[in-house]
Amino acid sequence: MRDKSSLDKLKKGQRAIIVDLNSNDIPAKFYEMGFLPGTEIEVKHIAPLNGPICLNIIASNSLIAIRKSEAKVIIIDPK
């Protein structure tokens, strides 16, 4: 198993499993929209110059965009 990493480090096309959301500042909306421990995601698009990233939540096949700053506190296990 590789080291745990955070979501903002993933490259386009990479998949990972969410391990935890490492902050109390993250609004509950993130959980409700599918960022839950155990969820598999794939990075679909990355906006240039530190822009938001767009993720595909594999199980529901939905596309969700979040900012890099929030991606930083989402701990993942890369595949």
Next chain:
Amino acid sequence: MNNPIIALLGNPNVGKTSLFNRITKLNQKVGNYPGITVEKREGSLTANNKTYKIIDLPGTYTLFPNSLDEEVVFNILVDQKNKFKPNLIVVVGEPSNLKRSIILYQQARELGLPAIFVINMIDEAKTKGIQIDIPKLEVLLKTKVYQTNARTGAGIDKLIAAFDAVPPLYIGNFDIPADYALAVGEAKKLFPLENEYSTWQYLAKGNVEFLSDEKNAALEDIRKNHKLTPQILQKQESVQRNKNLEQALSTIVSKDIDSKSVTNGIDKILLHPILGYLIFFGVLFLIFQGIYNWSGPAMDFIDTQFADLAAYVQSTLPAGPLPDLLSNGIIKGIGGIVIFVPQIVILYIFISLMEETGYMSRVVFLMDRWLRPFGLNGKSVIPLISGVACAVPAVMSARNIENSKERLVTMLVTPFMTCSARLPIYIVIIGLVIPDTKFLGFNIQGMILFALYILGILAALGSAWLLNKIIKTKHKSFLIFELPTYKFPDWKNLFLNVWDKSSSFVFGAGKIILAISVILWALGSFGPGDKFNNAEEIVKQNNPTLSDEDLDHEISSYKVEHSYLGYLGMVIEPIVEPLGYDWKMGIGLISSFAAREVFVGTMATVYSIGDDADIEDDASKRTILSKMKAEVNRNTGLPAYNLASGVSLLLFYAFAMQCMSTIAIVKKETASWKWTLIQVGFMTGLAYIAALIAYQALK
């Protein structure tokens, strides 16, 4: 019960509004919820021998609100005294995201609300290879599950027949976690009549609007004593529900692993780091072109119709103050409102198309990075772009920004964007003071006009940056949004949306514009003393050789000079003199505070060329321009419109908050006189200083 209330509840992008249109057969109206400006869509349906009231609640992912829209949903569902409290809730879901919808359903049921469940867009189950075991789902949800396709109308009748359903008793499957039982137990004492889950909801929410201050404070104390935050509680609920549902749904929903989707292919182009931006700017360019070019004929048509109507009224009714009020005050006032309808319609067709197809959220994705440094949000793009047409609908479109600070800043800076009402003034003044020559092969006048648009954008971003430093907030800025799959627009939705927005402009903002034009008419049509009342004789005596037509113009000009409006202009002359204006331009400025576009008409009256001046028409443009060009400022002895005063005037119009309708809508949307007045003061103060510096430097 007489008029049972049925509320549609669901996530965004599940086709809820299309379903609402189907159920109500378009028998609906759009208003606001009392006191706030969240759009309320309400309709009626006669079926099953009674009339139902149908409410389309704003789309929400959760009952824990993050935005104003979501707050409304919570209040309607949970507040026992809310007058829209529904008799039955129809929770709308769609095949690919059932889990999210079911969570909403469970939350509603556990609050003690009767609800049924609908899977809309059922056709997508087949195209996406999703199988749903409906009988098993019904057992899980303890209610009937209906399947509809709002676009074709399939399944709607069956759903309507179920509106009298009394769903069986529901026992929740959310267990208050043991760690929090003590806190919830304490909170329960505050609400002896409500169930445990309602209490949990209160505790897990920040501030509950409809509870008394004491109860909110008591809840806060409980949270503090137990070291809880709403986030922790909400997270707890969300994680537990998702886990339980994941298990339960694994035997109900099955999916063929997805083939390549069309959406992904389109996104590869539209979200491309370079191509994506090029396409977006292409779309913007098309919108600009549409607003300016396509609306021309329609605006000319409206203009002539109202001018003809006014002339007809004037010629058929006997002369006197009342018919004059009707023709010059009211009809022209209404004409001044209706003339913007073509531009607003075109703008909203584009915006609705972008929303309906799913492109709008791609724009948010592309633009967030560029707006964030200014304290704005990717979602601010929509108001800012719309502001180029008109700030009124633009300010309204800021509603879906979750973060209250970003929403406020967006609304405060949007009026800096160069709206279409500034355009006629820019055209006239640029024509007067900027030479019509070429520089490096480009027309200088065109370059100045372009520079003014850039100036508007810079002013908006600059003041956003400033406000961002000043306004403090405890909410952290965040951005999370779904990019829906691309869809063909539902034309019915598009038409309704455009209709709602244009009619609310005409009737809402229209009232104010109308009132102001009546006041302006009165101030311009009456005056104290002999000079005003005997204007005709005085002018005739002074100009015995004039032809009849010129005499009429001269009289109306003399009247304006000695009307209340004229005296008002002279009173403010000392204030505008340092900016390089005379009293006539002062009148133009005063009347512009109603709406900028009034400037050209007022100038036309003041410079006595009759107030039918239509700057689209080349011949009359020349007459205003030549009259204005010949005008001499009596304070300086120089031409009234020289480079210095012209640039000063352009800057004043670029920055000043001169639009009653925008002021009214900002007050409505911010629900705060404080911010509205700060905005008016800041914009107008900036305008004054910029104009002052420009004039003093250039003169």
